[in-house]
Structure formats: C-alpha cells, structure tokens
Amino acid sequence: MKVAMKEEVFDLKPLKKIVRIGQKEGWSLIKILQQIQIEYGYLPKELLKSAAELLKLPYGKVFGVATFYAQFHLTPRGRHIIQQCDGTACHVKGGTRIGKFLRDELGIEPGETTEDLKFTYEVVYCLGSCGLAPVAMVDGKVYGELSVEKMKNILKTLE
Ligand code: FES
Structure with a gap:
C-alpha cells in the first residue's frame, strides 16, 4: 500500500518492517521514529499517521514526540x-x-x-x-x- 502526497509517494513496506521489528524487540517510540527517519530521511505526517495506526497509539502522541525532539524533522532536509x-x-x-x-x-x-x-x-x-x-x-x-x-x-x- 502506498500513501500519496502532493508530489511524493511513500512506500509503506519499510515502515511496516520497522514497526514490526520495534514491537518484537520492545523499542521505545523514539527509537522507532529514529529508524523511520533514517529510512525515509524525515518524518512526514502521513508516515506518522501510518506509524500511529500500526502501533495502535493516538496520532497526537506520535506527533507530539516527533515535534518535541530537535532530532526529528517533519519536512525534507537539504543536502x-x-x-x-x-x-x-x-x-x-x-x-x-x-x-x-x-x-x-x-x-x-x-x-x-x-x-x-x-x-x-x-x-x-x-x-x-x-x-x-x-x-x-x-x-x-x-x-x-x-x-x-x-x-x-x-x-x-x-x-
Ligand atoms: S554564541 Fe557560542 S558559538 Fe555562537
């Protein structure tokens, strides 16, 4: 399944894999978000929503963590x-x-x-x-x- 954005389409397969491994190994939400950011380069809202659904967490909680820490970026970063x-x-x-x-x-x-x-x-x-x-x-x-x-x-x- 793919999520369409204005110009970007995200393949959700890597995200699902990260969540699956994270749940199996008991990763914190921060670690899961770090891995998602490493995979996609940043944390677009669409991916945060998908992650929240898969983790069965309220979107507000996932969004809150992603916006609280300076290490996370919700928009693409430059080279x-x-x-x-x-x-x-x-x-x-x-x-x-x-x-x-x-x-x-x-x-x-x-x-x-x-x-x-x-x-x-x-x-x-x-x-x-x-x-x-x-x-x-x-x-x-x-x-x-x-x-x-x-x-x-x-x-x-x-x-
Ligand atoms: S104020 Fe310390 S490096 Fe700029």
Missing part, C-alpha cells in the same frame, strides 16, 4: 545543512548580518529548505565556539570569525 549561530557572543559580533545574508541569498527563513533541496537553513543558539564568533556550522563543520564575504565563499564551495 547541505547550514546552522547559523545567533547566541549572545555571535549575535554581538555580527551574526545578525550573516543571518540576513543567508535569508536573502537562499530565499528562505530559518527552519526552511530551498525548493531544490540543496540547503536547509537553521538558527542555533551557541555552537560552543564563542571565541570564534560569529560562527556557523555547515554540514557538521564549524566555520568561525565569519563575515558575509566568507559565508558567500563557503556557499560557493557547496555543489
């Missing part, structure tokens, strides 16, 4: 994840300018992904590198002492 820090140190040292540049350049707001699924842009509040402020993490790598120019060059290096 490149840009996390711009707007914690106090970065904010004071010009993080706002970097954020404005990213919003203008990518045409999206924090938490959104470009239509071509190339970039996801997020704002975070301290990456633990305050001494290098302003800072951003791109695909897991920290870039410090950022300027708009430097950010522009980083974007250019990403396919």
Whole structure:
C-alpha cells in the first residue's frame, strides 16, 4: 500500500518492517521514529499517521514526540545543512548580518529548505565556539570569525 502526497509517494513496506521489528524487540517510540527517519530521511505526517495506526497509539502522541525532539524533522532536509549561530557572543559580533545574508541569498527563513533541496537553513543558539564568533556550522563543520564575504565563499564551495 502506498500513501500519496502532493508530489511524493511513500512506500509503506519499510515502515511496516520497522514497526514490526520495534514491537518484537520492545523499542521505545523514539527509537522507532529514529529508524523511520533514517529510512525515509524525515518524518512526514502521513508516515506518522501510518506509524500511529500500526502501533495502535493516538496520532497526537506520535506527533507530539516527533515535534518535541530537535532530532526529528517533519519536512525534507537539504543536502547541505547550514546552522547559523545567533547566541549572545555571535549575535554581538555580527551574526545578525550573516543571518540576513543567508535569508536573502537562499530565499528562505530559518527552519526552511530551498525548493531544490540543496540547503536547509537553521538558527542555533551557541555552537560552543564563542571565541570564534560569529560562527556557523555547515554540514557538521564549524566555520568561525565569519563575515558575509566568507559565508558567500563557503556557499560557493557547496555543489
Ligand atoms: S554564541 Fe555562537 S558559538 Fe557560542
């Protein structure tokens, strides 16, 4: 059985398998959702509904867990994840300018992904590198002492 979305169709076979194994091995709901996200890349509402039905849990509970934890994503993520820090140190040292540049350049707001699924842009509040402020993490790598120019060059290096 397949569930149709606007443009996407999800094959429910992997989801059913994850739920089956999870139930057999007594996985927590969080672990089941983690496995579903690994399989599909994110947690679309349609899959959460199917998971809730299979687990015989209220949809509100499954949705609540999926939205509570920052590790879960309900929309597709980009191939490149840009996390711009707007914690106090970065904010004071010009993080706002970097954020404005990213919003203008990518045409999206924090938490959104470009239509071509190339970039996801997020704002975070301290990456633990305050001494290098302003800072951003791109695909897991920290870039410090950022300027708009430097950010522009980083974007250019990403396919
Ligand atoms: S406030 Fe930006 S790294 Fe700490």
